[in-house]
Amino acid sequence: MQEGCDKFCTFCVVPYTRGGEWSRPVETILAEARDLAAKGVREITLLGQNVNAYAGEGGLAGLARKLAKIEGLDRIRYTTSHPADMGDDLIAAHAELPQLMPYLHLPVQAGSDKILKAMNRAHTAESYLRLVEKIRAARPDIAMAGDFIVGFPGERDADFEATLQLVREVGYAGAFSFKYSRRPGTPASALPGQVADEVKEERLARLNALLDEQQRAFNASQAGKVLPVLFERPGRHPGQLSGRSPYLQAVHVDGPDRLIGQIVPVRIEAGSKMSLAGVLEMETA
Ligand code: SF4
Known part of the structure; x- marks a missing residue:
């Protein structure tokens, strides 16, 4: 329902390969959702490279509110989101709508402000943490998932430690983590300070060990519920x-x-x- 991206993170090809942000109209999505619900579909996932930048009338929050009124549609999910587009209205919708499932994939990529800036992520570690706090205040049981890149050009040990620290502070229920790899034509591919592969390997292993431990703990905490x-x-x-x-x-x-x-x-x-x-x-x- 949303395609393309205007964010231009320096490691990513999407803005070049998929073009600028484009959103399907609300009515088209509602008609399709009504049809699916009438056929017995109970859950839909709204997809977009930058889904919470959805520009149909009322934004993603407005769309979620309308979808929640469809008889039989009990579960609404959306993915993937950018922290800069996680507005107050969408956060409020998480508090209001039981149909909006308490799982949010909100990539952060790194925990060091120096690296976030070089990535052109348009947020800091602190602003991301405050955002997660706000989301949890609205929907206390929400499970957070994230994306991480280790070994971005210029990432030093202290930057990587800041990523681990951010992960410890958030506590993720799921995650996707990758070693930085150069994408031709992207600004980051030309940056100095490319990180050696064995360093990326070692950092990825440490990050994954922490994320795995958090995921296991989150899943184990469901026992008895x-x-x-x-x-x-x-x-x-x-x-x-x-x-x-x-x-x-x-x-x-x-x-x-x-x-x-x-x-x-x-x-x-x-x-x-x-x-x-x-x-x-x-x-x-
Ligand atoms: S990583 Fe996501 S937000 Fe950044 S440019 Fe790529 S699609 Fe857009």
């Missing part, structure tokens, strides 16, 4: 079902195929890094 799970397909083992929690975790339970497409309460028994295991809280008719 009853979560609504939208079942999507049969699981890998006979008699097993696989679905998603509100926090986008994969959930596996034993249960009948007729529950596929339904949102059903599940008592979570255990959480590992990649998924949750549970039992059906009650059989639905």
Whole structure:
């Protein structure tokens, strides 16, 4: 529903390959969503390279409010967001709309202001942390996910430590982390201070160890809770079902195929890094 990007992060090809930001009109999206809901779809994910820059009438918050009124559409997600476009209205929508799922992919890329500036990210580590605070005040159970680049040109040990510190302060439920790699034609590819590959490897391993630990802890903390799970397909083992929690975790339970497409309460028994295991809280008719 949104394509392209005007942000020009210095490492990224999207503004060149996909062009400037473009948004589908609200009515077209609503018509498609109504049609999907009438066919039994319970969850939709609004996609865009910079989805929260959605420029249809009322912005992404306005669209979410309209989508939330569609009968049968119980879950709304959106991805991927830029911190600079996470406005107060969208944050307020997270507090207002139970349909807006409590999982937010909000890339930060780095925790050092020097590197964020060189990346042209248009935010600082501190402004990102304050933003996360605001979002959590609106929706206290929100699970945060992030994107990280290690070994951006000019990244020194202290800059990388600042990334680890930011990760510790936020506490992520999920993340995507990469070694910086030069994309021809992007400003960062021509920057001095390119980081040696073995240094990037070592930093990525340290970052991933921390992110994995946070993800495992977040999933383990769900044990004992009853979560609504939208079942999507049969699981890998006979008699097993696989679905998603509100926090986008994969959930596996034993249960009948007729529950596929339904949102059903599940008592979570255990959480590992990649998924949750549970039992059906009650059989639905
Ligand atoms: S990283 Fe995201 S926000 Fe930055 S230029 Fe690429 S698509 Fe745009």
